[in-house]
Amino acid sequence: MNGGRPAPMGNTPGGRPFLGIHYVKCGTYGRIYKNKEGTAYVGHCPRCMHTLKVRIGPEGTGTRFFKCFCP
Numbered sequence: 001m002n003g004g005r006p007a008p009m010g011n012t013p014g015g016r017p018f019l020g021i022h023y024v025k026c027g028t029y030g031r032i033y034k035n036k037e038g039t040a041y042v043g044h045c046p047r048c049m050h051t052l053k054v055r056i057g058p059e060g061t062g063t064r065f066f067k068c069f070c071p
């Protein structure tokens with residue numbers, strides 16, 4: 001169990017990484033999920049369908065919760 005076998009990314013059912021989003025202007029909360037390439041979290045506001053994208057930096061983002069100000 002100590003082997004260095006890398007876990008496949010983006011292919012873990014039930015364990016898909018996501019960010020919590022507070023849609024401030026719409027007054028709701030939601031989640032956005034990591035894209036296929038693993039370069040960003042993408043999704044949209046459940047109320048106004050505003051598209052949202054949070055890029056993942058070289059060191060990754062430590063923040064798990066973001067605010068979105070829909071236009």
Ligand SMILES: [Zn+2]
Binds near residue numbers: 023026046049
């Ligand atoms: Zn919205």
